[in-house]
Amino acid sequence: MDLRIVRRLVKDAATPVVWADMGGISPRPTTGTERSALWDRIKNDYRGPGGSGSTGRCLAHEFRTESGRRMLYVAEDC
Template sequence: MLRFPSNPDSLKGPVTLLDEEGISWVLHRKRLDLRAVRRLVGDAEIPVVWGDMGGISPRPTTAAERPGLWRLVKDAYRGPGGTGATGRYLAHEFRTEAGRRMLYVEDHC
């Protein structure tokens, strides 16, 4: 996956992410509510991409990582339903033209 010039939350206009399989994902919703993040992380059919370095460096996560990701995000989420400005993580939903969904989590370390 190619890096973003800045985190998806701060990009304007259509934001697109091309994955390793050549699938184009378009940013659908920014700053998801923490309850939506929990549902998406828990759904094994939904891919989760971790955005390191403040959200600019995406990498796919593995099924084994998912429970640990939720434990990190739930206690330090800066979006709606989370800890606010003191949080470290922010999540967005991307979709394909065919309607597939993907969760993108920004890590602001």
């Protein structure tokens, strides 16, 4: 998923963001106050399109329901 879409979803308060550090071992929902710090981490270390490529440690996935609700899942590799 492109980094620009990740940014938009992280900044959208209506979109739940699940942060999965340690290679996805311990996923947890993030709070609204964590979002700006989370975005700073992602933008500098994103492995997907628009990011730092193969040297990045974060990768994001978007999930949607049939009704159009979204969730962003961000995994950080060890």
